[in-house]
Amino acid sequence: MKQLLLLVLCFFALANSQAQIVNIPDANFKAKLLEASSSNQIAEILNYGYDVIDYNYDGEIQVYEAEEVISLNLNFSEISDLTGIEAFINLEKLECRQNQISVLDLSQNTQLVELDMLWNNISNFNFSSLVDLEILSVGDPLIDIDLSQNLQLKNLYLASSSINSLDISNNVSLEMLRIIAPLISTLDLASNINLISLGLSNLNSLNSIDISHNTNLQVFDSSDVIFTSVDLSQNLNLVTFRCINGQLTALDLTNNALLEHVRCDNNFLTEIDISQNPLLQLLDITNNQITSLDASGNLAINSLRLNNNLISEIDVSQNQELYSLEVANNQLVSVDLSNNFLINFANISSNESLVYVNIKNGNIDELVQIFNNPNLETVCIDSNELSNGGVAIGPSVVPLSEYCTFIPGGDYNIISGYIIFDSDDNGCDTNDLSYPNLRLDISDGMDSGITFSNNAGEYTFYTNEGTYDIIPNIENPSWFSVSPSNVQIPFIDLNNTVNQDFCITPNGTHNDLEIVIVPIVAAQPGFDASYQIVYKNKGNQVLSGSVDFTYNDSVLDLISTSAVPDIQTPGNMSWNYADLNPFERRTIDVVFNVNSPMETPAVNIDDVLDFTAVINPISGDEIPNDNTFRLEQVVIGSYDPNDITCLESGTVAPEKIGEYLHYNIRFENTGTAPTSFVVVKDIIDGTKFDLSSFQVMHSSHDMATRITNSTVEFLFETLSLGPNEMGNIVFKIKTLDTLSVGDSVAQQAEIFFDFNFPIETNNAETSFQLLSIEDTRSTDSxxxxxxxxxxxxxxxxxxxxxxxxxxxxxxxxxxxxxxxxxxxxxxxxxxxxxxxxxxxxxxxxxxxxxxxxxx
The missing domain is CATH 2.60.40.3080 (Immunoglobulin-like)
Structure with a gap:
């Protein structure tokens, strides 16, 4: 009897077990359910998170297992039949996007809050039982949609090519609405006062849109729509406005002070006012008919896309947050990004009127495209910008210059001051003399640089963060005391200015004069040649004396001198000077006419003209060797007015190894208009020259001199040099004492007139040979x-x-x-x-x- 009872109980238990298995005829649906695990996000189980559904692992889904599921992700699973879904009565979220489902009954899934049924074959669906639904994504081939019972709906995404009307008047809780429906011709949003985000795409039949009641709207996003205007005056909370590929002819944003993103590319706008949008970060008005844009008040803007408009002027100097600028195919004449330190990308292509681009901003990691600008004359860049290949220019070759400004791009610190000579030994004050062309060395322990004081005794360094040591470098340092002898200036950040003056006083009594003869206009047979005698007091005492000048009177006829000689005989002139202050430099200009080949004695090309200048007193001068200077000038036929010359000639005695060589760089404006600036750059060969000995002796115009690594730059920052006007620079530098007889040294310079390509000078080569003088017309030596x-x-x-x-x-x-x-x-x-x-x-x-x- 007991055995019979046990058999009956087992039978009923087996039958009950079979009855609790959910019928799932679609193999793909069932396989997807059985695939659920904690390592994927197919099913979310109540109180357990993502986990298995078949937790008894019998290969079936029991009803009690289905009832534990609150979320299912069945997207992209090739399911055609969702029979069995009715068992998931506690389901709150169902995603079945892009399957092959044609019939869907969710009447038993009344707990659903979120439903995504996009891209299936469902043409009819009853939403009335889903009264708790808050999020819905639905679309083709659905031909009608009734959401009147879904009062909790907050987010609706509708993508349908069949639905021609949409009634959402009952859905007052709606916050996000996205519609892609080309047949919908009207859309009433008056009841949707809680709407925060509205997206409209491909509404080819919608002629107008009224969002005046949607005062909570923060995002308006439309594309491929045909309405020509939209009234945003009541949408004070709007943060994002997009109308891409539209028909807008006008847009008023004056009431939308909270706007951060505006995209209206591919419309018909002729103007846009963003002056009332101070929070704006992105503006894209590509492919419109905009003629001007004022973004000066939009300090937060970081991206401007203005391609394909009619803009002739753009000022982004106030937009320091800007990291992307696109202004291709406009009518711009110039683009200046020098104040945009964060710029990361710029497209400035296809502006036929473009003449000038300035991207010198301290940012060398930017990517800049400057193509197809046929009238482009100059691109101003940071000095090391070319090394990273970030500037793309073409197809024509355009001058690249770092000299549009003479300060660094980006943020920096400034150290500046004056060098003063305490001539009356009572402390440096405004009555004392300035010290021009004093060399100052700066270093932060890793990088170093050199600058020279200008004619007013003023110097300037531009630096980054760090601690900088500045040391004045006087040619005869033991003869002077400098206060302070060196200074250490720390910077923990940028945009600081420090003023540091240096006071120089005599140390003992030391006399030292130097003189040099500088050819200004080359010697040619039958033409005038001009020379400049430059003399300087390098000592620490005021000196008086004379300057003696000798020349070959038989082949040179004196035309003029800038100062009347005190003594003059054939081939000799002497000028007295008085009260030459320490560091003071004076000049005397002399012009001769060179004999022609038809005169006697004749002067021919390659003849050598001999000049000697002596500055007295020599007695008591501590370095007498530089009291005399001899110039041996080769007569030439034609010449380039932009050149460099070693004044000691092309061959010097071995005794000059380790001593100073003097160089003269001449430049002439051969153009038809005055210059706005001139820069001369000379790269010193550190294997043959001692850069620490470099000294500026003279310049024709006021200039600043700086040395970075081995590059010397002479900066005539505001020089207006008229057509055919000339200038020159004289400097001296010692060769290394490790050179040998037979070795040679050379100097070559680049001369920049405004933004033109630099002019390369000749290569002035000097060799060290046993001293001999050879007459070019004989072999005697x-x-x-x-x-x-x-x-x-x-x-x-x-x-x-x-x-x-x-x-x-x-x-x-x-x-x-x-x-x-x-x-x-x-x-x-x-x-x-x-x-x-x-x-x-x-x-x-x-x-x-x-x-x-x-x-």
Whole structure:
């Protein structure tokens, strides 16, 4: 009996178990349910999160298992039949997007809050039982939709090519509405006062839209619509407005102060006023007919897309948050991004009137496209911008310049001040002298730089964050005291300015003068040649004396001098000077006419003209070698007015290794209009020159000088140089003392006139050879050694010496002897220390002259 009862109970238990299995005829639907696990997001289980549905793992879905499910994601699962869904009575969210379902009955799923049934084959559906529905995504091939019972609906996405009307007047809770329905011709939103976001796409039949009642609206997003206007005057909370590919002819945003994003690309707008939208971050009005735009008040804007309009002027100098600018295919004449430090991308292509682009802003990581601008003349960039390839220009070659401004791009700090010489030994004050062309070195321990004070004694450094040491570098440092001797300036951030003056006082009594002869206009047979005698007091005492100048009177006719000589004889001129202050520089200009080949003596191309300048007093001068300067100038036929010359000539004696060489860089405006600035750049070869010895001697116009790494820049920042007007720079630099006989050094410069391509000068090469003077019309030569000498010197020639004549720097003959030998030993022990000249005459009739220094 007990066995029979047990058998009956087992039978009923088995039958009950079979009855609790949910009937799911669609294999793909069932497989999807069985696939659910904690590692995917197919099913969310009440109180357990994402997990398995078949938690007894019998390969079936029991009713009690279905009732535990509150969310199902069945998207993209090739399901055609959702029979069995009725068992999921506690389902709150169902996603069955893009399947093959044609019939869907959710009448038992009354707990549904969110439903996504897009892209199936459902043509009819009854929503009336889903009274708790809040989020709905629905579309084709549905031909009608009744949402009158879905009073809790907050979010509706409708994409249908069949539905021609939509009544949402009962859905007053609606907050988000997105419609893609080309047949809908009217849309009444008056009841939807809680609407926050409205999206309208492809409403090709909707001629107008009224959103005046939707005062809570924050997002209006439309595309491919045909209405020509939209009234936003009541939408004070609007944050985003988009009308893409529309028919708008006008747009009034003056009441929308909270707007952050506006996109109205591909419309018919002729103007837009964004002055009342201070929070605006993005503006896209690509492909309209806008002629002007004022964004000066939109300080938060970071992206401007203005391609394909009629804009002729754009000022973004106030938009410092801007990181993207697109202004291709407009009528712009210039684009200036120098104040836009955050700019990351810019497209400035296809502006036929574009002449000037400035992207010098301190940001070298930007990507800038500047294509197809046929009239573009200049692109101003940061000095190291080209190295990253971020600037794309074409197809024509356009000058790239960093000199549109002479301050760095972006943010920086400024250190500036004056160099003052305490001439009356009572402390530096406004009555004292400025110190021009004083070198100052700066370093933060990693990077270093050099600048020079200008003619007013003023200097400026531009720096980043860090701690900077500044040290004045005087040519004769032991002769002066500098206060402070060095200074350390810390910067923890940017946009700071520090003023630091330096006061220089004499230390002891030291006399030191220097002089140099600078050719200004080249010597050509039959033409005028001009020269400038530059002399300077490098000592610490006020000096008076004379400047003596000798030249070959037989081949040069004096035309003029800027100062009347105090003494003048054929081939000699002397000027007295008085009260030459320490660091003071003065000049004397001299113009000669060079004999032509038809005159006697004739001057031909490649002849050498000899000039000597001496500044006195030599006695007591602590560095007498630079009191005398000899210029051996080669006569030329034609010349480039923009050149560089080593004033010691192309060959110098080995004794000059490790000593100063003097260079003159000439520049001339060969254009038809005055310049606005001129820059001369010279890259120093650090393997042959000692950059620490670099000194500026003279410039024709006021300039600033800076050195970065091995690049020297002479900046004439405001130089208005008229057509055919000239200028020049004279500097000196020591060669390394490690060079050897036979080695050569060279200098070459680039000259920038405004924004034009730089003019490259010649390569001024100088070699160190055993000292000899060769007349270019003969093979005779001789050498003097040792030179300098205290007592005796040897003169050795390659042809028989007839006579030797000794002259002082005034050109006065001191002695003359007959030799008739190849070698002669000359005693000079009875002569005073100074500069002399030896003239050697050969039996062949040639006369050669060489400078001799008596120690």
């Amino acid at each position: 001789f050498v003097i050694f040792p030179n300098p000498s205290k007592d005796r010197v040897t003169i050795e020639a390659n042809s028989t010496i007839e006579s030797i004549t000794l002259y002082d720097v005034q050109g006065r003959e001191l002695s003359s002897i007959s030799v008739n030998a190849l070698i002669h030993l000359l005693d000079i022990s009875n002569y005073r220390s100074g500069i002399y000249f030896l003239e050697v005459s050969s039996l062949s009739g040639n006369r050669l002259t060489q400078q001799l220094i008596k120690k």
